[in-house]
Amino acid sequence: MERDYFKIRVSGDVRVALPLNAIDAALQIERQLICPIPGVMPSLLGVINRQGVLTWVLDTSQFLDLPSLVSSQRLNLPGQAVKALLLTRHSQESESPGSDRSSRAYVAAGPNRQRQTVACVVADLERVFSSSRSRRVQQRLKPRLQPLLPEVVYDGREGVAVLDPEALLDALQRHPIPRRLPATAPDLKRPHAE
Numbered sequence: 001m002e003r004d005y006f007k008i009r010v011s012g013d014v015r016v017a018l019p020l021n022a023i024d025a026a027l028q029i030e031r032q033l034i035c036p037i038p039g040v041m042p043s044l045l046g047v048i049n050r051q052g053v054l055t056w057v058l059d060t061s062q063f064l065d066l067p068s069l070v071s072s073q074r075l076n077l078p079g080q081a082v083k084a085l086l087l088t089r090h091s092q093e094s095e096s097p098g099s100d101r102s103s104r105a106y107v108a109a110g111p112n113r114q115r116q117t118v119a120c121v122v123a124d125l126e127r128v129f130s131s132s133r134s135r136r137v138q139q140r141l142k143p144r145l146q147p148l149l150p151e152v153v154y155d156g157r158e159g160v161a162v163l164d165p166e167a168l169l170d171a172l173q174r175h176p177i178p179r180r181l182p183a184t185a186p187d188l189k190r191p192h193a194e
Contacts, residue, residue: 001132002130002131002132003019003020003130003131003132004019004020004021004128004129004130005017005018005019005020005128005129005130005131005153005155005160005162006018006020006023006085006125006126006127006128007126007127007128007129007155007160008060008085008122008123008125008126009122009123009124009126010060010061010064010066010122010123011061011064011066011067011068011123012066012067012123014061014064014066015160016064016149016160016161016162016163017129017131017153017155017160017161017162017163018085018087018162018163018165019162020128022087022165022166023085023086023087024086024087024088024117025085025086026083026084026085026086026125027050027083027084027085028081028082028083028084029048029057029081029082029084029119029121030080030081031080031081031082033048033049034046034047034057035047035048042059042062043058043059043060043062043063043068044056044057044058044059044172045057045058045059045121048119050086050117050119053115053117055086055117055118055119056117056118056119056172057084057118057119057121058118058119058120058121058172059121060120060121060122060163061121061122061123063168064145064148064149064163065142065145082121083121083122083123083124083125084120084121084122085119085120085122085125086117086118086119086120087117087118087120087165087168087169088115088116089115089116089165089166089169116169116173118168118169118172120168129155131153131154131155133153133154134151134152134153134154134162135151135152135159136150136151136152137149137150137152137161144171147167147170147171148163148164148167148168148171149161149162149163149164150162150164150167
């Protein structure tokens with residue numbers, strides 16, 4: 001079955017493909033509009049206000065353990081726009097274990113839905129292509145990256161790793177804030193004596 005993908009250059013010569021149906025929009029984000037948030041993972045550059053919705057901005061290259069775009073002059077120049085792809089998923093706020101996907105899609109359209117949105121900053125947006133050939137990634141990847149890059153699709157003869165948008169959003173939801181707490185943080189498990 002043929003599927004459409006958007007090929008992006010993440011860092012240097014590294015390219016990945018995103019399923020076209022997972023992309024809401026291609027954006028140009030002015031650097032000064034990104035508001036940094038302290039205490040989150042380093043690959044989260046901050047948030048932007050997009051049509052009244054706070055949207056996380058992700059340095060995709062750093063998240064994939066590649067050289068960061070933040071250190072490049074292009075991202076640090078005032079007035080310069082960065083390129084990004086907007087990924088969004090609507091999900092039920094609390095899903096019961098064992099619920100099937102079709103019922104989750106129905107509930108997500110109701111009043112109890114939660115929207116997860118991230119703008120993935122990339123070095124360049126290349127082009128859309130169609131592919132009917134794919135295979136599992138055979139190269140050894142770090143355990144954290146394995147669910148993010150599960151397969152390779154072919155653009156002509158060139159194999160391109162597919163970045164799984166669901167796995168990306170799941171990983172961001174699980175680990176947006178570093179696990180280390182400051183030494184002065186109160187112990188929330190023990191009740192305070194009065």
